[in-house]
Amino acid sequence: MKKLRIAQIAPLVERVPPKKYGGTERVVYHLTEGLVAKGHEVTLFASGDSVTSARLIAPISESLRLGRKTHSATIVTMMMLSKVYEEMLHEFDIIHSHLEYLTLPYAHKVRVPTVLTMHGRLDIGEYGKMLGLYPHMAYVSISDSQRRPVEEINWVKTIYHGYPPSGFEFNDMPEDYFLYLGRFSEEKRPEQAIMLAKACNIPLKIAAKIDPTDQDFFDNKIRPMLDHPLIDYVGEVDESRKVALLKNAKALLNTIDWPEPFGLVMIEALACGTPVIVRGCGSAPEVISHGKTGYICQTRLDFINAIRNTDKLSRKTCREEFERRFSADTMVNNYEELYYDLLQKNSFPEATHSKDAQRSSGLMQLRRSGVFR
Amino acid sequence: MKKLRIAQIAPLVERVPPKKYGGTERVVYHLTEGLVAKGHEVTLFASGDSVTSARLIAPISESLRLGRKTHSATIVTMMMLSKVYEEMLHEFDIIHSHLEYLTLPYAHKVRVPTVLTMHGRLDIGEYGKMLGLYPHMAYVSISDSQRRPVEEINWVKTIYHGYPPSGFEFNDMPEDYFLYLGRFSEEKRPEQAIMLAKACNIPLKIAAKIDPTDQDFFDNKIRPMLDHPLIDYVGEVDESRKVALLKNAKALLNTIDWPEPFGLVMIEALACGTPVIVRGCGSAPEVISHGKTGYICQTRLDFINAIRNTDKLSRKTCREEFERRFSADTMVNNYEELYYDLLQKNSFPEATHSKDAQRSSGLMQLRRSGVFR
Numbered sequence: 001m002k003k004l005r006i007a008q009i010a011p012l013v014e015r016v017p018p019k020k021y022g023g024t025e026r027v028v029y030h031l032t033e034g035l036v037a038k039g040h041e042v043t044l045f046a047s048g049d050s051v052t053s054a055r056l057i058a059p060i061s062e063s064l065r066l067g068r069k070t071h072s073a074t075i076v077t078m079m080m081l082s083k084v085y086e087e088m089l090h091e092f093d094i095i096h097s098h099l100e101y102l103t104l105p106y107a108h109k110v111r112v113p114t115v116l117t118m119h120g121r122l123d124i125g126e127y128g129k130m131l132g133l134y135p136h137m138a139y140v141s142i143s144d145s146q147r148r149p150v151e152e153i154n155w156v157k158t159i160y161h162g163y164p165p166s167g168f169e170f171n172d173m174p175e176d177y178f179l180y181l182g183r184f185s186e187e188k189r190p191e192q193a194i195m196l197a198k199a200c201n202i203p204l205k206i207a208a209k210i211d212p213t214d215q216d217f218f219d220n221k222i223r224p225m226l227d228h229p230l231i232d233y234v235g236e237v238d239e240s241r242k243v244a245l246l247k248n249a250k251a252l253l254n255t256i257d258w259p260e261p262f263g264l265v266m267i268e269a270l271a272c273g274t275p276v277i278v279r280g281c282g283s284a285p286e287v288i289s290h291g292k293t294g295y296i297c298q299t300r301l302d303f304i305n306a307i308r309n310t311d312k313l314s315r316k317t318c319r320e321e322f323e324r325r326f327s328a329d330t331m332v333n334n335y336e337e338l339y340y341d342l343l344q345k346n347s348f349p350e351a352t353h354s355k356d357a358q359r360s361s362g363l364m365q366l367r368r369s370g371v372f373r
Numbered sequence: 374m375k376k377l378r379i380a381q382i383a384p385l386v387e388r389v390p391p392k393k394y395g396g397t398e399r400v401v402y403h404l405t406e407g408l409v410a411k412g413h414e415v416t417l418f419a420s421g422d423s424v425t426s427a428r429l430i431a432p433i434s435e436s437l438r439l440g441r442k443t444h445s446a447t448i449v450t451m452m453m454l455s456k457v458y459e460e461m462l463h464e465f466d467i468i469h470s471h472l473e474y475l476t477l478p479y480a481h482k483v484r485v486p487t488v489l490t491m492h493g494r495l496d497i498g499e500y501g502k503m504l505g506l507y508p509h510m511a512y513v514s515i516s517d518s519q520r521r522p523v524e525e526i527n528w529v530k531t532i533y534h535g536y537p538p539s540g541f542e543f544n545d546m547p548e549d550y551f552l553y554l555g556r557f558s559e560e561k562r563p564e565q566a567i568m569l570a571k572a573c574n575i576p577l578k579i580a581a582k583i584d585p586t587d588q589d590f591f592d593n594k595i596r597p598m599l600d601h602p603l604i605d606y607v608g609e610v611d612e613s614r615k616v617a618l619l620k621n622a623k624a625l626l627n628t629i630d631w632p633e634p635f636g637l638v639m640i641e642a643l644a645c646g647t648p649v650i651v652r653g654c655g656s657a658p659e660v661i662s663h664g665k666t667g668y669i670c671q672t673r674l675d676f677i678n679a680i681r682n683t684d685k686l687s688r689k690t691c692r693e694e695f696e697r698r699f700s701a702d703t704m705v706n707n708y709e710e711l712y713y714d715l716l717q718k719n720s721f722p723e724a725t726h727s728k729d730a731q732r733s734s735g736l737m738q739l740r741r742s743g744v745f746r
Binding site: 071072074075076078079081082085101102103105106109125127129130133134143258322 | 400445447449452454455456458459474475477478479481483495498499500503506507724
């Protein structure tokens with residue numbers, strides 16, 4: 001197959017790859033590296049402190065979170081999109097944007113096809129309505145469940161995130177603890193993980209950061225629960241400490257109670273051979289195979305049974321499932337296949353017509369549904 | 374002349390007209406009313422609680438500041454722009470956007486000309502660079518001084534803001550006080566107004582709101598200065614109380630120390646016949662005629678002399694100058710003339726070519742200047 005000239009457009013919030021948090025930037029990093037390794041000519045649009053094998057084009061020298069605060073995030077992000085779509089368009093066969101709705105007014109009228117991976121939740125605010133104004137774009141979901149709030153747009157594929165297996169060491173001999181990993185936010189239900197540990201008499205390590213918005217919740221609800229011999233709060237951890245905690249855990253105790261679009265932490269656990277005990281919301285039932293790589297729970301009793309039956313799960317199977325379904329190679333191959341598909345479809349001018357029809361009917365629908373008076 | 378089909382696109386922060394603060398929304402209101410009165414077919418895109426003689430199209434029922442907080446301001450504003458440019462474009466002869474940079478990716482490729490009035494400062498952040506990527510658009514400045522940081526784009530006209538004279542009562546018999554009006558923010562230098570009042574032994578009324586970001590400044594710097602027989606702090610005031618305070622003041626003491634793009638409060642004062650004593654920065658020397666409708670000051674001594682010579686200024690002249698230069702009619706006529714001008718130019722296809730050339734040279738310049746690596 002002909003090698004492609006690909007633009008990858010990353011958020012500017014964190015560098016690519018991020019130093020700590022920043023799931024989207026991390027996924028863009030692995031995708032870009034994978035496409036370069038396959039011989040494609042990739043240009044990465046991202047903050048100037050990014051590290052990449054691709055050609056890097058940066059509107060700002062440092063990522064927004066680290067750099068000077070005078071930048072308007074929207075303006076510098078739009079400047080990057082203007083660069084891609086209005087100056088450099090002829091340099092690309094395909095554009096892959098991770099900037100979601102901000103991409104739409106740029107992308108929908110140009111001849112070069114754009115792939116839009118949606119990274120966030122679609123059930124909040126006007127997100128779905130905005131996408132509904134551009135139903136003909138090529139949208140990629142990161143789980144099937146993510147699509148539910150906005151089903152009527154042109155979803156072309158679900159592509160799960162993937163990581164290189166080399167980044168995670170498989171461990172078949174865990175220590176005697178369960179792990180809660182993430183943030184102390186209300187919808188992640190850390191208090192339930194703590195209560196379950198106490199109820200089941202199992203040691204629980206907690207590695208989590210406290211965002212400013214979660215400080216009250218932590219102070220009032222969580223901090224009083226931490227002073228207990230079974231609970232070991234280790235604070236916020238860096239990448240290598242995170243992997244060590246994951247691979248030595250008996251299981252990841254993921255009490256999250258919101259429609260998680262994907263949940264990278266779950267595949268990080270599997271990559272170490274660590275099964276995942278998780279509430280059955282959002283992407284969880286797609287990512288975790290109940291009774292095989294973890295347990296999907298609904299009730300408190302489900303969680304208790306899952307904790308008691310953790311040793312019945314094969315850690316080797318967890319790792320194998322990760323390698324098969326959630327490796328960076330799998331993700332890269334899926335996107336590459338999609339790029340070729342879209343380019344092939346794009347070469348038939350008839351397709352454009354039917355897409356236009358589809359699009360204006362989308363606008364008509366929204367008018368009827370009363371989005372606009 | 375043929376009547377025009379005009380789209381006015383307002384910010385969604387406040388309703389049109391705003392209940393309290395919101396200079397842009399107020400100007401859009403008077404402009405829209407004036408254009409309707411002249412027989413044009415105007416469609417106002419604004420929040421649903423707006424009041425207008427034009428046809429109103431609203432993406433949200435209540436303005437962002439009053440409505441529910443789950444709206445993303447950027448998304449709902451982009452939805453409004455998508456509506457204008459991608460669904461209703463054929464319904465307009467001309468589009469007038471007050472949304473600044475967010476309009477650019479929508480407006481620059483369509484056949485219907487867009488007028489972009491810049492309402493804010495252009496000397497901060499990446500604002501100027503973003504406009505520089507679209508130098509061919511028809512930009513309107515609200516003062517000549519506003520243009521300074523971004524001179525190389527296509528400024529088509531400076532059009533000063535205007536208000537209907539009927540909204541302000543002329544008063545030739547002021548009471549014995551000077552007035553500070555606005556916000557307690559550092560760059561407005563309220564402490565200087567207070568110090569000047571004490572130094573000159575003149576009564577000063579202060580009508581100002583305290584934004585959350587200014588609370589520390591107010592508590593530490595301003596509050597201790599207020600307890601003085603000459604100083605009368607009346608709090609935050611509504612529109613009618615503001616006009617009463619303005620018309621009864623000997624002069625507006627405008628110690629502001631930043632490049633104000635226009636300064637509506639100055640024309641509100643003039644409308645009442647009240648002269649303006651102001652620091653010579655930003656638009657001040659354009660709006661106020663030194664020795665005629667007020668005094669332009671640089672030093673503390675200038676301010677003191679100005680205060681002492683306030684009675685030498687004719688309040689009648691202030692009102693006349695307002696009616697001639699800053700009435701809504703003047704503003705509406707200026708915009709109407711601009712719309713016709715642009716439509717006439719737009720009908721020559723050659724013009725488009727030279728504009729495209731101009732535009733790509735703008736991008737080339739930015740590349741050379743190192744905005745992008």
